[in-house]
Amino acid sequence: MRQRDNMAEILIRVKDKINKDDFYLNLQCTKRGDVIAVCPNNHEWGSEELRSPDWRILRFPAIPEEKFHQFLSAEIDIDITQPSKTLQRRQIKFDLDTLDKIHSDFIADDSRKDSIFISNFTELDVASKQIVKPPIPDPVIVGNASNVIG
């Protein structure tokens, strides 16, 4: 039996998933820095989760699992009666582009020997890596683009 302590392990996408044929569907594909799953420490990951070049697994022995749940939230409709078509799959991403070298090397290594990277990040470190994604304007709604004046 594996020892679990409710500290966090996360599965994070490191390469954009792109639907080049459909603008709206593409917004719903996960992107680099999106957290796909959050599990407790010593979670028994599946074989494809451990090895896929699209994802990495990071273990945070100093951070409780629930601290990462906000990364799983989708962008939310402001008006439930007028559903937006441009909501993104994740509202917050983890900034993978400003990491230190040891983290960056793991993120860049598709053929990594160790499937799980043990991070020494603190809660403060993780907070500094949160990026709230800006809303995407709907191109078919007149006046919804950021460059429209008035």
Next chain:
Amino acid sequence: MAVYTVVKTVGSSSRQYSTLQAWEDGSPVDLTTAEKSAAGTFLVAAFQIGESLTFSGSGATGKLLETDSTGAGNGTYIVYGITAGNPIIADVVTGGTSGATCVLSSSTADNVGVIWQGQCYNDSEFVLASTPVLSIAGSTASSTTYKELTTASGQSFQDNANVRTNRLDYVAANGVAVRCNNVSYGVVISPEEAYLRISKIQLFTTHSSSYPAIYSTSDRAGRILKDLISKANGPFAPTWGNFSKCINVVSILVDVGGTGLYGAFRSFVSGVSVEYIACTGIRVSNSTAGGTGFTAAYADQYTMVSCAAFGFTSPQNNCNATGSKNNATDNASGLVGTSNQHSVTYTNATPFTEASSTNTDLRAIAATSLINNGFLDSTNAPNDISVTARDSTPTIGAWEVTAVGVNVDQWFNWRQMTLHPKEVVAYCV
């Protein structure tokens, strides 16, 4: 040309995926163009599922979804999503991560288009204290190529040896079950992709302010829900979305002390017509009646056939009378269409085994107006939610009462019977 089903196992014990969301995220972005092709001359190393592929010759690129090759020297096929171009015979396929290679050996693909199927195992309950537990979106799909979340053989509540005697409720021990645990506005599955299918699974969102268990706000076409138990503790309808077909879905609104705003089933945006077939929707009997059992935002947006709605202020609104029939409710009026049953007595003990929030059990009981007053849709719902064949005059709702006038399943376990069927009938009558 036939499509190919890419089966991926999902569960907590040595499966391909341990989380539902990773299974979904591993899907190709275009299900309609993904291919299975014969291949040979596997060299260098083992391919890595999910790695980028280059097809030398045609210049195409793609991503590996499946292969039977376990390393250099063996293998007969590869399945891949196409990123660009069109692979051709004699293409040398190279894995971008592994460096593995193989050669396409056929001038045409064996299959074009894939079903991305997640087969869940009941290793343990899928639980997440965040919402949604699973969202499904983003891929290009069609009526023949889609994502499908279901269970592996023997893993559903339907496969339980005691399916006819088990409570018809969310009971994780009975089969694959997914729970959004104690999250305000929590949702279990957010299915926003066209043509997806979900079946044989139990869903439960537990917070007293939860959103629906299965919740979609889009108008995607062709989505089918079948053989589900959907349960929510909040005021919103546990099954919410424009699903083209809901077949044998049990939707349990608990909401004790609440207002039950939207009943058990709700379709919302315009653009997709909904068929509810042999579904059971209740507000638990120890809650004050409220809300509308089957509800929609637009007139004539759906039909109800052989469905049950109990515990609400009214059984439906905006239901299309044309095509609706053989439904039942405790309300004195309100159902539209033909051959409906109104004013059916509703207590904790009738017409279901137990309709209160304690040990809920929505198996229909004998000797009520649900019995023999349903409609047999032999195409969509020949069997009930326990995979028991419906007779020509079936029970209304998701559960078929099997013996003439008597629900013998409540008395003893059928599977342990050794009596001749005629003896059973004689005994029951």
